[in-house]
Amino acid sequence: MSSFEMSLGRVGDATTAILVGEIDSGSAHQLFAVLVPGGQMLIDLSSVSYVSSSGLRALLLLHRQAREQDTRMAITGVADEVRFVMAATGFLDFFEIAEGVHR
Amino acid sequence: MTVIDSRTRIDSHPTHRIAGYEVRTGRPYPFGVTSVPGGLTFSVYSDRARSMTLVLFERGKDEPLAELEFPADFRVGSVFSMTVFGLDPETLEYGFRADGPFDPVRGDRFDASQILVDPHARLISGREVWGSPPNRDRIYPYRSRPLLEDFHWGDDRPPGIPMEELVIYETHVRGFTRHPSSGVSAPGTYAGLREKIPYLRELGVNCVELMPIFEFDEFDNPHTDSEGNPLRNYWGYNTLGFFAPKAGYAATGKYGMQADEFKALVKELHRAGIEVILDVVFNHTAEGNENGPTISFRGLDNTTYYMLTPEGYYYNFSGTGNTMNCNHPVVRGFILDCLRYWVAEYHIDGFRFDLAAILDRAGDGTPLPNPPLLEQLAYDPLLRNCKLIAEAWDAAGLYEVGSFPSYGRWSEWNGKYRDTVRRFLKGDSGVVGELATRVIGSPDLYDGRGAIASINFVTAHDGFTLNDLVSYNDKHNEANGEGNADGANDNNSWNCGVEGPTTDPGVNALRLRQMKNAMAVLLTSQGVPMILSGDEVGRTQLGNNNTYCQDNELSWFDWTLGESNPELFRFVRHLIAFRHAHPALRPAWHPYDAVTWHGVRAGEPDWSAESRFLAVTRHGPDGDVVHVAMNAHWEAHDTQLPQPPPGLEWCLAADTAAPAPHDVHPAGTEPPLTHPGRYLVAPRSTVILVGRAPSDQPPEKESPWLSPLPSP
Known part of the structure; x- marks a missing residue:
């Protein structure tokens, strides 16, 4: 089983979720715990080394849930390889990418 | 309020325990793997197997995780099905062992020592990265995998372009962007092709026809080049799995995301108004003849899937060792399932059937006047708006251009168009009469079917490129390692005076003009024009007319050609736009x-x-x-x-x-x-x-031009 951890914090009025490890079929379901209705949500992927097929789907589902709850969700710190995979599979098109993150 | 999870089913609980896994009898249809609450259902057909075993692997591991024999009461008719609970589709690989008689004369070649690929496998692992050396000693080298089939299609719709308005562009996923000059982020992949959509838009084509993208092994080629280096199977007409997109064409293949990457390409092409036709190869499989490897079909039900001689050997109408038994009722169902799947799941707009004459042969090879497979495909509700294009011949002499059973639906690669236009352009005598019928949609061949039955082309992947057609009298296939014996000899080509590249400006000017002539005739002919990728910029294969094994610069699209040959590109681009602008050139029916x-x-x-x-x-x-x-x-x-x-x-x-x-x-x-x-x-x-109509301010008057040209 791959390792995955998650921690929540706040930067100004935005909730920040820092994800660490690999997002795959073993860990993807944990993502949905981060969602806070309303406001802004920043998903920090700078410590995520791999996102599997299930992981990409979970991120997209999270994004859609956020929109239904009027939460503005953005992702940040996407590592080159993860960004490449998201771009090649078309998933990247759905996300707002925030450049830089202030911890 | 209590909400019952709509995914909960009253039958989603195990009834048996096999090899440590909780299981129950599965729904026998559809075939392949289906995701059910809490588990996966596996369903496979074999008429003559005595028993069947599901073999599970953790991804990449040499030894199986478990082997689960289907209990006898899990079999319905000829179908073995089982739901296994607690599996992770993302890390699972699977296959089947089929046990039954080994009696080749009767057609049975069961071998329970082999683990077999699921004919309906949605993904196949083993060839994730193009060109990475295969491990031939690995147990079960090509492995079936389940697929997460959901995709963010959004509002994607098929462009639905009428057949007569198509301008088809035939290309190879890898070859299109593999050349170092392509400048894309992932050369040679679906993602790379997606980055080149602006180029296709600029050129003006509205349909891409992709050479085979079903999973195949590029190392499946016994030939070596003149220095003894192994040659690859670059074209990929050697299918391993008919439901699985080739992983090695995906930049994300190593992560198993080839399906998502390919779908992203289709979606983006559609958004650009470009349809996608797949070149599909149902006439044979990668298993070869009796000396070939047992991968899937041979071990599951040899007598169903292959045309066999009375002695139990393989008929070879495909020239590759075996021939799919396409009009067997079960194989018809298999092909239909497959095409429906590509339309429903991948939003594919049409299919070009390789060596399609085989699709109308009976089990003993006899051509059928009313082949049930072709009729079924023509009337299938899901395929109703699909383009169906036959390469209406095979490798055993059955030539059906103009007579392919069409049911009002099938078009054909018009080989006679190609031959006639080539002979006319090189200056042969006695061609003008036939040329006339060819440029108005070949009514002699397609009376009652319309001009849209005629896919017009001068060049295709199989044969000379356009530049080579005007630069070589003879094929030069030495690099293919067969002493120039492979490839067609009747090319109807003319080298304009010198064989191969030359610095003679007169010869080069004539060649350029001849290429423009070919494009001008093609793009003003009635019927559906097809352009071979690269011909718009004068791509050469140095006289090689059979580059199936040339995974190198001989085959790859050289993107510097557009800069060195902007004149031809400009000419083709404007002519395509001209065709789109003038309905007089493209009536669907013959306009006598x-x-x-x-x-x-x-x-x-x-x-x-x-x-x-x-x-x-x-x-x-x-x-x-x-x-x-x-x-x-x-x-x-x-x-x-x-x-x-x-x-x-x-x-x-x-x-x-x-x-x-x-x-x-x-x-x-x-x-x-x-x-x-x-x-x-x-x-x-x-x-x-x-x-x-004359305009008030006429542009500059144009005079005809004359320039000297050499005689033939």
Whole structure:
């Protein structure tokens, strides 16, 4: 089983979720715990080394849930390889990418 | 409020325990793997197997995780099905062991020591990265995998372009962007092709036909080059799995995301107004003859899937060792399932069937007058709007161009169009009469089926590129390692005076003009034009007319050609736009009464054997009128033009003899002729005129051009 951890914090009025490890079929379901209705949500992927097929789907589902709850969700710190995979599979098109993150 | 999870089913609980896994009998249909609450259902057909075992692997591991024999009561008819709970589809690989008789004379070749690929496998692992050396000793080298089939299609819809409006561009996923000059982030992949969509838009094509993208092994090739280096199977007409996109064509194949990457490509092409046709190879599989590897079909039900001789050997109508038994009722179902899947799951717009004459043979090879498979595909509700295109011949001499059973739906690669236009362009005698029928959609072949039954092409992946067609008299296939014995010998090509590359400016000018002539004839012919990728920039394969094994710069699209040969690209681009602008060129049906023929004198075509000049005027809706003069003669002809319709004057759209930029005028800017009633058609040139109403401020008058050319 791959390792995955998650921690929540706040930067100004935005909730920040820092994800660490690999997002795959073993860990993807944990993502949905981060969602806070309303406001802004920043998903920090700078410590995520791999996102599997299930992981990409979970991120997209999270994004859609956020929109239904009027939460503005953005992702940040996407590592080159993860960004490449998201771009090649078309998933990247759905996300707002925030450049830089202030911890 | 209590909500019952709609995914909960009253049958989603195990009833048996096998090899440590909780299982129950599965729904036998559909075949392959289906995701159910809490588990996966596996379903596989074998009529003659005595028993069947599901073999599970953790991804990448050498030894199986478990082997689960299907209990006898999990079999319904000839179908073995089982739901296994607690599996992670993302890390699972699976296969089957089928046990049964080994009696080749009766057709049975069961071998329980082999683990077999699921014929319906949605993903296949083992060839994730193109060119990475295979491990031949690995147990079960190609492995079935489940697929997460959901995809963010959004509002994607098939473009639904009428057949007669298509301009097809035949290309190879890897070859299109693998060349170092492509400049894409992932060369040679679906993602790379997606980055080049702006180029396709600029060119103006509205359909890409992709050479095989079903999973295959590029190492499946026994030949070596002259230095003993192994050659690859670059083209991929050796299918391992008919439901699985090739992983090695995906930049994300190593993560198993080839399906998502390919779907992203289809979606983006659709958004750009470009349809996707797949070249599909149902005539044979990668298992070869009795000496070939047992991968899937042979071990599951040899007598169902293959055409066998009375002695139990393989008929070889495909030239590759075996022949799929396409009209067997079970195989028909398999092919239908497969095509429906690609339409429903991947939003594919059409299919081109490789060696399609095999699709109308019976189990013993006899051609059927009313082949059930072809009829079924023609009437299938899901395939109703799909383009169905037959390569209407096979490798055993069955040639059905013009006679392929069509059911009002099938089009054909018109090999006679190719041969006739090639012979005309090189200056053969006695071709003008046949040329006339070819450029108006081959009514001799497709009467009652319409011009849209004719896929017109001068070149395709199989054979010379356009540049090589005008640069070589003979094939030069030494690099293929068979002493130049492979590939077609009847190319109808002409090298314009020198075999191969030359610095002679006269020869090079003639070659460029001949390429423009071919494009001008092709893009003004009725029927559906198909362009071979790279021909718009003069791609060469150095005379090799069978580059199936050349995974290198011989085959790859060289993106610097567009810069070194902008003239040809510009010419083709404007001609495609011209075709889109003029419905007179593309009626779906044969417009006998809307066509007039001309020779040097208007209305007096010269059908004699030594005639090498033909002009045709075509009338379309809303007064659209186009006149095309084709001169394959080495002499110029001072021709009389027919009267343009009242209120219109002839304007010059293209003259392949004129130096650029006067060789083609962008649609809407065609200048009127200096001498309205006549046109001096230069040697070996094509002239395209369009009828336009005189404008208040006429553009600069255009004079015909003449330039010296060598005699043949």
